[in-house]
Amino acid sequence: MPHIFCVANQKGGVGKTTTSVNLAAALHQAGQRTLLVDLDPQGNATMGSGIDKRKLDRSIYHLLIGLAGVGEARVKSPTNGYDILPANRDLAGAEIELVGLERREKRLREVLATAADDYDFVLIDCAPSLSLLTLNGLCSAHGVIIPMQCEYYALEGLAELVNSIKKVHANLNRDLKIIGLLRVMFDPRVTLQQQVSSQLESRFGDKVFQAVVPRNVRLAEAPSHGMAGVNYDPASRGAQAYFAFATELVERARTF
Ligand code: ADP
Ligand code: MG
Numbered sequence: 001m002p003h004i005f006c007v008a009n010q011k012g013g014v015g016k017t018t019t020s021v022n023l024a025a026a027l028h029q030a031g032q033r034t035l036l037v038d039l040d041p042q043g044n045a046t047m048g049s050g051i052d053k054r055k056l057d058r059s060i061y062h063l064l065i066g067l068a069g070v071g072e073a074r075v076k077s078p079t080n081g082y083d084i085l086p087a088n089r090d091l092a093g094a095e096i097e098l099v100g101l102e103r104r105e106k107r108l109r110e111v112l113a114t115a116a117d118d119y120d121f122v123l124i125d126c127a128p129s130l131s132l133l134t135l136n137g138l139c140s141a142h143g144v145i146i147p148m149q150c151e152y153y154a155l156e157g158l159a160e161l162v163n164s165i166k167k168v169h170a171n172l173n174r175d176l177k178i179i180g181l182l183r184v185m186f187d188p189r190v191t192l193q194q195q196v197s198s199q200l201e202s203r204f205g206d207k208v209f210q211a212v213v214p215r216n217v218r219l220a221e222a223p224s225h226g227m228a229g230v231n232y233d234p235a236s237r238g239a240q241a242y243f244a245f246a247t248e249l250v251e252r253a254r255t256f
Contacts, residue, residue: 001116002033002035002116002119002120002121002122003120003121003122003142003143003253003256004112004121004122004124004140004141004142004143005121005122005123005124005141005142005143005144005145005179006123006124006126006134006137006138006140006141006143006144006145007019007020007023007123007124007125007126007144007145007146007147008126008134008137008138008144008145008146008161009126009128009146009147009148009157009161010128010129010130010134010157010160010161010164011128011157012128013128014128014147014148014149014184014185015147015148015149015182015184015185015213016040016125016126016128016147017040017044017045017048017125017223018048018147018184018219018220018223018229019145019147019182019184019213019242019245020036020045020123020124020125021036021045021048021049021080021125021223021228022219022228022229022230022238022239022242023123023145023242023245023246023249024036024080024082024084024121024123024228025077025080025081025082025228025230025231025242026228026230026242026243026245026246027082027120027121027123027246027249027250028080028081028082029081029230029243029246030246030247030250032120032121032250033118033119033120033121034082034083034119034120034121034122034123035074035082035083035084035085035115035118035119035121035122035123036049036077036082036083036084036085036122036123036125037060037084037085037108037112037122037123037124037125037137038060038084038085038086038087038125039060039087039091039108039124039125039126039127039133039134039136039137040087040091040125040126040127040128040133041087041088041089041090041091041092041095041127041133042087042127043086043087043088043089043091044125044223045084045087045125046084046086046087046088047223047226048222048223048226048227048228049077049079049080049082049084049086049226049228050077050078050079050080050226050227051075051077051078051084051086051226053086053087053088053089054088056086056088058072058073059073059085059086059087059088059090059091060073060085060086060087060091060094061087061088061090061091061093061094062090063085063107063108063111064091064094064098064107064108064111064136065094065097065098065101066101066107069114070085070111070112070114070115073085073086074115078226079225079226079227079228079231080227080228080231083118083119091133094133095131095132095133098132098133098136099132104132105132105135105136105139105172106136106139106172107136108124108136108137108139108140109136109139109140112140121253124137124140124141130161130164135168135172138164138165138168138172138173138176139168139172139173139176140173141173141175141176142175142176142177142179142256143176143177143178143179143256144165144176144177144178144179145179145180145182145249146158146161146178146180146181146182147182147184147213148181148182148183148184148200149183149184149185149186149193150183150186150192150193150194150195150196150197150200151192151193151196152192152196154196155196155199155200155203158181162178165178178207179249179252180207180208180209180252181200181204181207181208181209182209182211182213182245183197183200183208183209183212183213184213185213185214185215186212186213186214186215187214187215188214197212209245209248209249210244210248211241211242211244211245211248212241213238213241213242213245214237214238214241216229216236216237216238216241218232218233218236218237218238218239219236219238219239219242228242229242230242230243
């Protein structure tokens with residue numbers, strides 16, 4: 001049975017996709033059989049994996065609606081090595097079509113169950129919303145990884161997300177827990193960021209990952225080459241942070 005983790009935060013532009021892609025690539029390099037699920041109609045994780053979202057025959061959309069099986073939709077990332085269930089704009093339609101289907105929040109869970117033996121880790125890159133798609137992600141997962149920037153409003157947004165996770169835990173998925181908070185785009189020279197970072201540590205204790213991802217331009221450049229930062233420039237500080245994060249996560253996963 002793989003560890004299934006959602007990378008979620010209802011805010012956009014906080015580093016969910018960068019974290020999903022780099023973590024998946026780092027886990028793959030570490031010999032873990034890894035599947036990345038792109039659950040955002042923007043398809044950024046798909047593009048960042050070197051796959052053209054405009055040229056997909058089958059995508060996660062077809063899986064959720066029951067028009068294809070995992071074997072027909074999954075592709076291997078030519079640049080990053082892991083398997084991916086890709087996404088594009090079609091997925092926005094799934095949001096509406098799912099409403100009419102039975103067990104509409106459990107569709108992804110059922111899809112992933114059919115590939116459970118193939119992987120050690122499944123990472124789900126969620127859209128910046130608490131939509132039915134994200135709910136499908138949360139219903140499929142054992143845990144949530146929350147990337148966050150150490151900004152003034154970060155804690156407020158976090159409270160909202162934690163509440164949603166609690167509701168899903170209580171009503172739909174007893175397995176779900178918060179695996180940890182990952183500080184991303186961190187700039188230690190900014191006093192406010194240091195302060196928010198310490199607040200996070202005192203409030204959430206060891207739920208805060210030790211690895212901290214710095215603001216690093218190489219991570220931002222990598223997607224335009226269809227690559228994860230860890231493969232585009234493995235020596236960069238951003239890549240090194242994601243390698244450390246992957247190691248930390250594998251350690252932590254042993255205790256589950
Ligand atoms: P989300 O998936 O939450 O919307 P992204 O991962 O797409 O966020 O990141 C938003 C933007 O910030 C992207 O342009 C990405 O390249 C950039 N970015 C993400 N993490 C970093 C980082 N550590 N350093 C510099 N830029 C980053
Ligand atoms: Mg994204």
